[in-house]
Amino acid sequence: xxxxxxxxxxxxxxxxxxxxxxxxxxxxxxxxxxxxxxxxxxxxxxxxxxxxxxxxxxxxxxxxxxxxxxxxxxxxxxxxxxxxxxxxxxxxxxxxxxxxxxxxxxxxxxxxxxxxxxxxxxxxxxxxxxxxxxxxxxxxxxxxxxxxxxxxxxxxxxxxxxxxxxxxxxxxxxxxxxxxxxxxxxxxxxxxxxxxxxxxxxxxxxxxxxxxxxxxxxxxxxxxxxxxxxxxxxxxxxxxxxxxxxxxxxxxxxxxxxxxxxxxxxxxxxxxxxxxxxxxxxxxxxxxxxxxxxxxxxxxxxxxxxxxxxxx
Amino acid sequence: xxxxxxxxxxxxxxxxxxxxxxxxxxxxxxxxxxxxxxxxxxxxxxxxxxxxxxxxxxxxxxxxxxxxxxxxxxxxxxxxxxxxxxxxxxxxxxxxxxxxxxxxxxxxxxxxxxxxxxxxxxxxxxxxxxxxxxxxxxxxxxxxxxxxxxxxxxxxxxxxxxxxxxxxxxxxxxxxxxxxxxxxxxxxxxxxxxxxxxxxxxxxxxxxxxxxxxxxxxxxxxxxxxxxxxxxxxxxxxxxxxxxxxxxxxxxxxxxxxxxxxxxxxxxxxxxxxxxxxxxxxxxxxxxxxxxxxxxxxxxxxxxxxxxxxxxxxxxxxxxxxxxxxxxxxxxxxxxxxxxxxxxxxxxxxxxxxxxxxxxxxxxxxxxxxxxxxxxxxxxxxxxxxxxxxxxxxxxxxxxxxxxxxxxxxxxxxxxxxxxxxxxxxxxxxxxxxxxx
Amino acid sequence: xxxxxxxxxxxxxxxxxxxxxxxxxxxxxxxxxxxxxxxxxxxxxxxxxxxxxxxxxxxxxxxxxxxxxxxxxxxxxxxxxxxxxxxxxxxxxxxxxxxxxxxxxxxxxxxxxxxxxxxxxxxxxxxxxxxxxxxxxxxxxxxxxxxxxxxxxxxxxxxxx
Ligand code: NA
Ligand code: NA
Numbered sequence: 001x002x003x004x005x006x007x008x009x010x011x012x013x014x015x016x017x018x019x020x021x022x023x024x025x026x027x028x029x030x031x032x033x034x035x036x037x038x039x040x041x042x043x044x045x046x047x048x049x050x051x052x053x054x055x056x057x058x059x060x061x062x063x064x065x066x067x068x069x070x071x072x073x074x075x076x077x078x079x080x081x082x083x084x085x086x087x088x089x090x091x092x093x094x095x096x097x098x099x100x101x102x103x104x105x106x107x108x109x110x111x112x113x114x115x116x117x118x119x120x121x122x123x124x125x126x127x128x129x130x131x132x133x134x135x136x137x138x139x140x141x142x143x144x145x146x147x148x149x150x151x152x153x154x155x156x157x158x159x160x161x162x163x164x165x166x167x168x169x170x171x172x173x174x175x176x177x178x179x180x181x182x183x184x185x186x187x188x189x190x191x192x193x194x195x196x197x198x199x200x201x202x203x204x205x206x207x208x209x210x211x212x213x214x215x216x217x218x219x220x221x222x223x224x225x226x227x228x229x230x231x232x233x234x235x236x237x238x239x240x241x242x243x244x245x246x247x248x249x250x251x252x253x254x255x256x257x258x259x260x261x262x263x264x265x266x267x268x269x270x271x272x273x274x275x276x277x278x279x280x281x282x283x284x285x286x287x288x289x290x291x292x293x294x295x296x297x298x299x300x301x302x303x304x305x306x307x308x309x310x311x312x
Numbered sequence: 313x314x315x316x317x318x319x320x321x322x323x324x325x326x327x328x329x330x331x332x333x334x335x336x337x338x339x340x341x342x343x344x345x346x347x348x349x350x351x352x353x354x355x356x357x358x359x360x361x362x363x364x365x366x367x368x369x370x371x372x373x374x375x376x377x378x379x380x381x382x383x384x385x386x387x388x389x390x391x392x393x394x395x396x397x398x399x400x401x402x403x404x405x406x407x408x409x410x411x412x413x414x415x416x417x418x419x420x421x422x423x424x425x426x427x428x429x430x431x432x433x434x435x436x437x438x439x440x441x442x443x444x445x446x447x448x449x450x451x452x453x454x455x456x457x458x459x460x461x462x463x464x465x466x467x468x469x470x471x472x473x474x475x476x477x478x479x480x481x482x483x484x485x486x487x488x489x490x491x492x493x494x495x496x497x498x499x500x501x502x503x504x505x506x507x508x509x510x511x512x513x514x515x516x517x518x519x520x521x522x523x524x525x526x527x528x529x530x531x532x533x534x535x536x537x538x539x540x541x542x543x544x545x546x547x548x549x550x551x552x553x554x555x556x557x558x559x560x561x562x563x564x565x566x567x568x569x570x571x572x573x574x575x576x577x578x579x580x581x582x583x584x585x586x587x588x589x590x591x592x593x594x595x596x597x598x599x600x601x602x603x604x605x606x607x608x609x610x611x612x613x614x615x616x617x618x619x620x621x622x623x624x625x626x627x628x629x630x631x632x633x634x635x636x637x638x639x640x641x642x643x644x645x646x647x648x649x650x651x652x653x654x655x656x657x658x659x660x661x662x663x664x665x666x667x668x669x670x671x672x673x674x675x676x677x678x679x680x681x682x683x684x685x686x687x688x689x690x691x692x693x694x695x696x697x698x699x700x701x702x703x704x705x706x707x708x709x710x711x712x713x714x715x716x717x718x719x720x721x722x723x724x725x726x727x728x729x730x731x732x733x734x735x736x737x738x739x740x741x742x743x744x745x746x747x748x749x
Numbered sequence: 750x751x752x753x754x755x756x757x758x759x760x761x762x763x764x765x766x767x768x769x770x771x772x773x774x775x776x777x778x779x780x781x782x783x784x785x786x787x788x789x790x791x792x793x794x795x796x797x798x799x800x801x802x803x804x805x806x807x808x809x810x811x812x813x814x815x816x817x818x819x820x821x822x823x824x825x826x827x828x829x830x831x832x833x834x835x836x837x838x839x840x841x842x843x844x845x846x847x848x849x850x851x852x853x854x855x856x857x858x859x860x861x862x863x864x865x866x867x868x869x870x871x872x873x874x875x876x877x878x879x880x881x882x883x884x885x886x887x888x889x890x891x892x893x894x895x896x897x898x899x900x901x902x903x904x905x906x907x908x909x910x
Binding site: 169174 | 352355360372373479554556660
């Protein structure tokens, strides 16, 4: 018998992350010999980003891909992955996200079956007009950001302006904000390279956004055992592919960024350490908050840092 | 049952239920709910319904709508729009259809700062409809001009559709914006031409008024002093990037209130009435958008747009004919779906085909925006038409829905001509971006 | 029965006033944010607050917009029918409409409760957004009653005919 599932993804259909998801669907269909078929909907045409997880619970779609960060408070444990922990690459961030999920099995994800997670490469601050080389340069600079990246911006001494990604292009173009915190990839993917001038490659405080692919639990359990095994094998392969794709997107993004005649600055080790120190209280506070709420915040942070060490 | 058949049945059912005078937004929601539950699941459909409606209500991008409507309402109740049109009349009144021409041009100007087409239509309808009626313009012309003019807000940058297209197709949004300027002006000119021809054939639609000397005209302009200042602040502020569209609307409300208080034109009663009328119109517009969204979800899960796109991909036709078929698909699709959802579903499939045929992606983006612009004024799902109708009702200037649909015909024709011109002379679109980049 | 209608009329009127207040709030907050930004002190999260006020303004206007025929429908066919047929059609569509919005109110209420249970808060100010969802759900419930009232009144007219 064949089972037909629906898959909702908020990434636009031409985005590499969406194309990988679509290839995942085809791979599942092929390797289950057509017993599991998937109707794929990209670009939020089935559920918008902040309703994707709930949509999988509520039967709007059977499978969904979105970011933990779009539903703040729902994923307190996984949210710690998004902190500015100094992610060097998308591969590293993806490994961290999957490791945290596998090792700590957060309760917040218990009502669905996780397929795999992935996460983008380092999110950094981009500015218009004035370049940012030191913490002092950030004083009084307004930076478009959301959620945790807004907290990071604040911790670094700049002024966060909360605006969602789709508003970014127009806001930057018109100078409503002085800059934006986003992954390097977005300079190409969201065309932000056209409207910023400088990037501060502060890898020591690179943050990430972790994305999930989950399936409705009942639907998952209704699949034959051999198909579940097959899909799990595919998942392990695909998590890696997504991480690598984030890194190749970053390369593209950097190229697009420089093609616009923009400039990028690195931080010397002393300055990098200052930035790291500036965000440390925010990370520690979140770890402590998790401890207070009965999760192993400190153990998770330790595990993340160890995984990151292997990727340096 | 076959999803395509369910989709077609849904469209037919929707059109039939429209005829019962049940509110259009309720019908779209109801049919969308029924179709989605047939194709996905009842539980999924019920949850989708509540979440979609909430996400339309709680969308920052759409908060421009109530604020701009409020600005228009206040301009109306404090007599600002009356003075604006009195001045426009002194300049353009002696030309047949002159005020309609002024209105369409104002739509383009407004569209150059606002990215939403229902917001443009609602604002201009609030300001322009009662005034054009005051100067004895026929319903068809007056409403057709604001409903179609509203769509100009989408071609004229900034434009939400162009941003989505740019992100989808990896084209430079800046380039797309620049490319949109000439076509938007071209369509504006074609609209003006359509009005002139129309009023020559049927002079009673937009009667010729008296003419004024330049001295009187300049004096009228002078009377507008502080009003023009407010509009300059709103438009200039947007243009130079002091604020976003929602912020500009709020500044506009603030400015209009200040001007009216200064001139002692605004009473407390008038202010409250403007607030309530704004609520009514905004609620109507937002429910329409929510209904179109729910119905659009249903259309998405039928996969009809997807199937048609794939069908065209396998057609063996001359490039120009394939292009014509694609334009036709967008035109028909726009009759039943919101343009953004349609673009999202079909562009990824059409784009490789278009590139393969040797067309320029920037040029194609502009063609798509122009075609989807028709979608907002074509029945049965023609949001701008309903918005204008609703605004007219609210301002006690009742018009028949048929009059508006009749009124948009000349403008539809003008857009078709515009698309044909752009298809024949792609340089109209491309020369500006090529010059700048 | 009369008392119930009176109560809902009162709610409808008060909701309308609250909606007006939200519009004013949106304007004032946005202007304050712009002024603050000029002095490099933007109000953090103002976008979120304006969005919530916008959602509430529209929701508060639901009952009154329906009551004052603010939603548009196609009159083309209906106005050519006899009064009796029109009343029957009105009753049928009214029943369909009130059922629809009863379902919307119910599902939205459940949605709000789920958001709260999942611990979801707004992205930037971390406000309990579920309260807004519950308020919107309540507005849809009032709308349902207002539509039902129209149905019952039409039924009365039909009987006296
Ligand atoms: Na525009
Ligand atoms: Na249409």
